[in-house]
Amino acid sequence: MHKPRTSLQTHDVTNQPRPPGDLDLLSDPALFDPLMASFARRDAGSRDTQTAGQHIPHLTAFAKQVGARETRELGRQADENPPRLKAFNAQGERIDEVEFHPAYHALMKIGLEAGVSSRAWSHPGGGQIAHAALLYMMSWADSGVTCPMSMTYAAQPVLRQSDWASVWAEKARTPAYDPKAIPLAQKSAATIGMAMTEKQGGSDLRTNTTRASALSPQEVELTGHKWFCSAPMCDAFLTLAYEDQGLSCFLAPRWHPDGSRNQIEIQRLKDKMGDRSNASSEIEYRGAYARRIGAPGRGIATIIQMAHHTRYDCMIGSASGMRQAVCRAAFHVSQRTAFQKTLIDHPLMRAVIADLALESEAAIALTMRVGAGFDLSSENEREAALSRALTPLAKFWICKHQPAVVSEALECFGGIGFVEETGMARLFRTSPLNAIWEGSGNIMALDLQRALSDKTVRAVFNEDLTRIAAEIPETATLVEGLRSERPENLRLFAQQAALVFSADALAGSALRDMYVQTRILNPTPIWGAFAGRVDLTPAIARTTNWMMG
């Protein structure tokens, strides 16, 4: 691009920071360090001889590809050109298709070919952790496209529950993007969506009214609606519906086995505040063909495996959204001056950037800790039990922090942060999403207690608390309170547990002392309002050194 004119007739344009250029996302220590720690934890806890290091060359290449300015520009274009519903063709016949901007397709291709949805399953040794790194980095380009990628990833444990669905499982874990609206047999790869939420209730799925009428012992016709069905161009949707035995889980393909379009009608696309590149729709099943997955009447138990994995993805997405906002803010204030000083050299700004940087690093560290549990769960009962508790806990905490972190980072830009062109507004509009989707905060706090009502889960949770209190004595008071099996306020319980496990996840990090001092010993509700002397340099340097190259 030719250099813009800075010398204008009425004034010279000065003191306007440049946007970041190409970024090598894996060279950010906030990602690299916890990723390596998580790989090491997985290798130490696994009997598998395949080490997690197998993923590093792949992640290194993807970090450069997706961090490139050109790829991030695709994200801007996809966000500014939202999808459009094509319910009918020119002849008035129903097609129920959604038209996306070419940038959306380009990003889907980049992410799916790199294995954002598939690598966790195709390369098991550390694959779940590698998935976290891939999804985290993909979100730097655009978080909207990560929605279908995430659902396709998370559908695997459900699709594996019925033999007949293996063809779907196989195509959903093929590292390719095939956007054509055609039957599965003709496709090289597939994406999977989920349809659970109805108008009368999303948290309480027992209120679903969609009915399934039997066509055969396994096959049904669905009648009813779904109020939120994201990425409606997916090839099939995991769906909850009632049959005589209770609420069951079904897979509703977009194409009927007879080769015709299935009776799934898209009513409209939601006018959403964020994640605009991705379509979220309202749909109706009008006698739509579907096939049961799992046991009849066990729909929630069947689909919960998907929710467990999408909750993992929610925390990954939020950790990424926070880190992007903080890095952008640090980059901006390292270039802009006010009152004869670069903004980052003003003590109050230093405190804010350091505090936000710390929060983003803690979120990534906790996410990667959870990721190691996902990898080890299949061979280690202790890790599986701990993962059951840490997943709702980390989702509650990390997703809830995203809007606050992004908002403060946006404020660091001053007025231009409020302007769409900087990309900060886009990060802000998207920031509340992960806290709502797949179980809002209260539901996560309740789910944590449900998890802890299991004796095995409670025992390993308590064991870890004891270990952490011994390693970080400043957590001892919080840990004592967390032993209570009947906490008065479940949100407070979740908050305190998250603080303890976040401090633990920062083991080996230069930032752990700062975390303990500012979150556990002297917490204050405002960013950068530290009580007492705090060494801000490591948190700032880790961020600015990377961003400023």
Ligand SMILES: Cc1cc2nc3c(=O)[nH]c(=O)nc-3n(C[C@H](O)[C@H](O)[C@H](O)COP(=O)(O)OP(=O)(O)OC[C@H]3O[C@@H](n4cnc5c(N)ncnc54)[C@H](O)[C@@H]3O)c2cc1C
């Ligand atoms: C962008 C976007 C995309 C989505 N995509 C999909 C999709 O593809 N498929 C799909 O099925 N759904 C999807 N959803 C729906 C989402 O999962 C639900 O919105 C969510 O589960 C909450 O359900 P609800 O909206 O009915 O809220 P409600 O269930 O009415 O909850 C409202 C509030 O009440 C709280 N609450 C509920 N029960 C309790 C309780 N017992 N105690 C205390 N508080 C409680 C909740 O935490 C929440 O804050 C999407 C949502 C969004 C925003």
